[in-house]
Amino acid sequence: MLISLNWLNDYVDLSDLSAERIAELLSLHTAEVEGIEEVGAAIADVVVGEVLERAQHPNADKLSVTRVAYGADETVGVVCGAPNVRAGLKIAFAPVGSKLPGDLKIKRAKLRGEESCGMICSERELELSDEHGGILELPEDAPVGVPLVEYLGLKDFVLELDNKSLTHRPDLWGHYGFARELAAILGRELKPLKLAQVEREEAPAEPDGRFAIRIEDPESCRFYAGLEVSLEGEPGPSPAWMQRRLRAVGQRPIDLLVDLTNYLLLETGQPTHAFDRSKVRGDLIRVRRAEAGEKLTTLDDQERSLHGEDLLIADAEGGVALAGVMGGANSEVGPETETILLEAAHFAPTRVRRTAHRLNLRTEASSRFEKTLDPAGTWQAVERFVALLQELRPDARVLGPARTAGSSAADEVSLELDPKRTAELLGLPLAPEEVVDLLQRLGFGVELDGASLRVEVPSWRSSKDVRKPIDLVEEVGRLAGYHRIEARPLAAPIEAIFADPMRQLTRRLGARLMGAHEAFETQGYTFLHADWVQHLSAARGDFVIVDNPVQDQVDLVRQDSMPSLLDQAAGNWRANPAGALFEFGKGYFPQGDALPTQRRWLSILLWQRGEAKHHGPGSAFGRARSLAEDLLRTAGVAWTAETVEAAASLPGWAHPAQILAYGDGAMLVSAIHPRVRAALDLSEAKLMAVRIDLEALLAAQNQEAAFRAPSKFPAIKCDVALALPAELPFAEVDAALRQAGGKILVNLQLFDVYEEGALAEQGQRSLAFHATLQAADRTLSEKEEQKFLRKIGEAAERLGGSLRS
């Protein structure tokens, strides 16, 4: 919102303060000022000039050649195209070197052969109005050489307030509210609004020769006042001072009536509406809900299709205004309007807001009604309107008493405030008397009642934002000044806060992934594109669905991070043929209408181009498996790998045949399903996923590793190669060999798989191991090593294979 300092000065004397200081006071005590604009700064170089001579341009019919005086030692020749330029005219003159709005810089020029040193300006060129029919004509007594801004009294500063910081303050949507704030902050007098005495009477529900008012939806309209006024003539333009103020705060002057209601709105914050009385059909004003499909053409000439949630002002025949939002074109005031019906009403905020939002029609009026305006201010607006009108148009006549329906009485809010507690909460040393003074400055009625205060909330604050004692604490604090509050440390806690085990776990896992596995932590969106349903071969019902997605079709809530990681891998893939990303991310599963189930995952995605081996050590899958098992070791969890049944229910990204599960599926190591790779154009990539259910991992994290003293006796290291049936899973071989090796086999590590050549033709493959033999109580003999090898050989034979070396 824009606030003119000249306007504020009508009500509180700010003449000794700079605009910067006023802005700072408001920012620190009331609401954020986002900017200060100097009105007229764009035409600061323009001065009052006089046309001394005018002659026809020798080479152009429409141009004049003039000689202009503008306060400089010498006069200058200026070419001018305006039809009204003439000798003796006082003008607005922009000399060479000056600037005009729109970054226009005035330079010496030659126009059709005649030299022109400066520019005689029209109102539009000065951004004073849209008038461009000719140059601005100043009164004859205008003093030549004086800056135009000064001569016209344009000098003003406009503050731009952050609207978001005003949403809770219905009283701050007009200049008078800010004047009241500044008067309170500075401890200065607030001058009253000039009001006219206007008679009022209860409106009948049926016409009685004059108009009747019928509020058919009292929940949406608490109060409605109508007043007939005869202008005794056509409206014509509003006076220059009013136009200047309107322009300064960004409003375009139209005519007396429109300007008057706009001025009233900007001054008091209360919207009003003027109907052309001659266009209102009959004598009945109805405040009613629109019928579904009912049409109304609003002042902006848009035909609006309404529904039952919209509130309408209707005359005897139909809608004449969209209540609180915009008037109807059918009853619009115009140049020939002589009698108006003024409306001042109190409409329910939510109803106005919803209609304005649904129709995408946010207006100055609707944005104010949304804030829950002061009902008492509604009637006050009528009195202020009449006062202003009488000032501008002394002949205008009020036709009979105003008629009202409903009540303009504000909510009476009376609160008890403990000044001691107020001081404690604010951390400010405030005496009760100071609390009383601060509240009184803002217009609160305060009485000392024993140790506590009885506070009557004024009508402009009771409609919304001051309803509880704590709201008064804020009033006291902000007026006293938050800069007076000193920072104080909290008293030291007595009990230790033990580290949160989940946080400990995730930090350790993260450090390990970044350090040992060269993985990068990332963050992926919670939302997935609807196409992921197909990519994952899932059903939409498996997902939590967003009702109003931020982006068309991106309406699934992810179950885990893997789709986001895959999307990110797809983005990185061309430039980075290998990489590893991980995320500690949450996933959600629907539970009917209830709050979805949340799972906390650690998801890791590894990708690379091609690979040396299909499986086993040196393969991408093998790397993912080792990484996963390293994380289990880091976490101190003793889960072991299990193969996954073909029928098992798996996440859609998992490869049903290239997968291992740990901890009953709480950790999965899996290749990415070829369907997903194809969908993301990642078919060439080897993609491996590890997903860990962190809550299950934490629950399984039971004991610290126990220490076992190493054997004092030497170990024997030997390599063993076995030929075994190719289809026999390694896990079975490994188990059989460990059993055959007995207690002395302390380590058995596969280091090579050979699946080609003659062996392969026989349906066999070669598995090569490093074995370590050691006993706790003796040095092993050569005989024991031979026995071990024999047993391994026998085990291989039982499995349908043989010892190769």
Place this chain on the structure above:
Amino acid sequence: MRERLEELRGEGLAAVESASTEADLRAIEVGLLGRKGDITAALKSLGKLPAEERPLMGQLANEVKAAIQASLDAKRATLDAAALEAELSGAGFDPTLPGPGLPGGGQHPISAITRELEDLFLSMGFRIADGPEVELEANNFDALNIPSDHPARESHDTIWITPEEARKGDGSGVVLRTHTSPVQVRALREYGAPLRVVAPGRVFRQETLDATHEHTFHQMEGLVVDKGVGVGHMLHAMNTLIEGVMGRKLETRLRPGFFPFVEPGFELDARCPFCQSGCSVCKGSRWIELMPGGLVHPHVLESAGVDPNEYSGFAFGLGLSRIVMLRYGIDDIRWFMSGSLDFLRQFPA
């Protein structure tokens, strides 16, 4: 015999003299003094000499042996010294050649700052709490004193799970949480008062994505509830947080701000850390708005079962995404959720 020994002495000493490596010396040593060496062989043949010559020749053989040994030792010392000198001279060693490269991974910058701040608050006796990203309307709005007809609840601000037609207005709807503030209510219900807690996490709003707007971003909520807690305590906690996150103390000021779940509400501004006289970050004002906060509204305490007549508290909300952007000079918020390795590589583990 004597001639033979003298001959061996001469040859031996000459060989040592001309030797230039340890291997040469070792060969001479073995050839002359070793078990099968020439001098050893000569000593073995002493028995064949007449008895009166034996002591003399024996003595001579030992002399020759000692002379050669001494010469070997001296030569070794010379060679060792030369080798040490050569090594220490650095010739032939280029320390500027690179190693094999241990690239390592990296930490997301939001996590990095989150973890720093968690540690800071742990040191001040705060718990760290967590809440779901998909949250009940009741926790996100009702319990936080946001009225049922508040515009923030509508679809143009909030991302809803519950379809518009199914929203009953009784708090039973499900939304993507619009702030971390519902954790205030969850933590108070779980732990009761007194309480100190911070809750970092992601939040969601209806925003059209551009360089400064994200629909998914990160906040850190702070909440303290205790007896006798006031605005001064809040200011101290906020100042500490800013010192922690910006790495130094900054002058701060409180301004009025409005948030339904605090009363009074504040905005905390800090002196712009990037300039002395106005810059693009502070838009020339020398202040940057860093953090909203306020005293916990009595309604919020009541919703969580805490008596507002006995306890008071303060809450604040730090925009983590924005703070991280300020700290690292990141000019486009979209980097955070991009997963781009070009971005992630710039932040160490």
